[in-house]
Amino acid sequence: MMPHLFTLPNCLALSLLLVLIGAFGVFRRHSLIMVLLSIEVMLNGVNLSLVSFNYFRWGTSETSHYLYMLSIGVAAVEAAVGLSMIIVLFRNYNDITRDRVARLGERAT
Amino acid sequence: MPVSPLVEFIFALSAVAILISSLAVVLIKNPVRATLMLIVSFLPTSLVYILLQASFVGILQILVYAGAIMMLFTFVIMMINPSPGEGDAPMAGNDSAFSGLRGALFGLLVVGAAGACILPLVYHAAGEVAVQPITKPGYGGLDSIAKLLFEDPANNPLTVSFELISFLILVGVIAALNFSRRKSAQAIAEAIASRPTEALPVVPPRETAAPSALLDRK
Numbered sequence: 001m002m003p004h005l006f007t008l009p010n011c012l013a014l015s016l017l018l019v020l021i022g023a024f025g026v027f028r029r030h031s032l033i034m035v036l037l038s039i040e041v042m043l044n045g046v047n048l049s050l051v052s053f054n055y056f057r058w059g060t061s062e063t064s065h066y067l068y069m070l071s072i073g074v075a076a077v078e079a080a081v082g083l084s085m086i087i088v089l090f091r092n093y094n095d096i097t098r099d100r101v102a103r104l105g106e107r108a109t
Numbered sequence: 110m111p112v113s114p115l116v117e118f119i120f121a122l123s124a125v126a127i128l129i130s131s132l133a134v135v136l137i138k139n140p141v142r143a144t145l146m147l148i149v150s151f152l153p154t155s156l157v158y159i160l161l162q163a164s165f166v167g168i169l170q171i172l173v174y175a176g177a178i179m180m181l182f183t184f185v186i187m188m189i190n191p192s193p194g195e196g197d198a199p200m201a202g203n204d205s206a207f208s209g210l211r212g213a214l215f216g217l218l219v220v221g222a223a224g225a226c227i228l229p230l231v232y233h234a235a236g237e238v239a240v241q242p243i244t245k246p247g248y249g250g251l252d253s254i255a256k257l258l259f260e261d262p263a264n265n266p267l268t269v270s271f272e273l274i275s276f277l278i279l280v281g282v283i284a285a286l287n288f289s290r291r292k293s294a295q296a297i298a299e300a301i302a303s304r305p306t307e308a309l310p311v312v313p314p315r316e317t318a319a320p321s322a323l324l325d326r327k
Contacts, residue, residue, distance in 0.1 A: 002116075004112070004117065006112050006116055006179075007167040009235040012231045016224065018131055021128070021134075024219070026134030028135060031140065037144060037182065038135055040147060040178075041131050043231060044131075044154060051161050062163075062253060065165065065257075066267055068163075070116050070271075070274060072173055072174055076181075078280035079315065081284050083181060083182070083291050087188070087289060096191070
């Protein structure tokens with residue numbers, strides 16, 4: 001007899017761990033692309049918690065599925081704008097690290 | 110709550126796969142491989158969505174997220190073509206507490222400690238609520254989501270806000286087009302030279318400051 005694994009606390013724990021892993025990546029990586037990827041991991045965790053709350057708790061409405069669509073719409077826009085900023089940075093400074101972005105006011109080297 | 114053992118097994122397997130591939134995303138040096146690991150982590154996530162009776166969301170996760178957004182990432186990474194690990198060596202004197210092997214262990218320790226602090230709270234709070242999984246037929250399918258979003262559109266706030274997403278995407282398109290307009294090198298040099306902060310006196314860098322070579326302006 002397997003223990004009950006497919007429960008609300010386990011789904012929430014999974015999404016919490018995903019958010020923590022993404023936050024770890026945001027602090028750890030220096031490349032802006034990797035920071036964006038870590039943000040996607042965090043978004044994934046948040047989406048998982050939304051949908052699991054809806055399944056286990058919120059009765060008969062699919063409101064959080066709608067919230068999920070909103071979230072991936074925002075994620076798509078964020079990725080498009082962020083990646084175009086990264087391309088501009090790469091074109092002008094040939095460097096896409098956080099440290100370079102922190103010194104944007106200085107001359108291109 | 111009666112759930113079949115197969116569902117429990119698939120959920121446990123997917124959870125382990127999600128966690129391992131997400132850890133790989135933040136630990137792998139090569140950006141292309143990290144993106145591919147993120148796509149890999151989306152597949153078991155979609156499986157969990159399907160287990161949560163959100164079949165349409167699971168399809169969207171693969172079609173839109175793994176198919177479109179991650180393709181954008183892969184495209185940009187391959188266009189820029191950074192060498193593996195590029196951008197991960199911090200500037201001298203600008204060392205983050207999270208860089209290097211020691212930083213990885215430190216970060217994992219921080220993440221583990223935060224998880225160990227918050228997880229019991231999550232379990233306690235989630236144990237308080239009465240859990241009733243949904244048994245409605247057709248739940249999470251295309252029909253019922255479409256009904257939720259577009260039924261009685263004149264009085265449905267979700268319809269308006271869903272259509273507003275398209276406005277947000279339009280704003281994103283305009284912003285991305287504006288960013289990617291190619292300016293001449295001369296225009297960039299003039300823009301940098303005419304910055305108001307250039308007129309301010311430059312504080313001479315201390316001897317210990319690492320990027321001092323970049324600060325010697327004329």
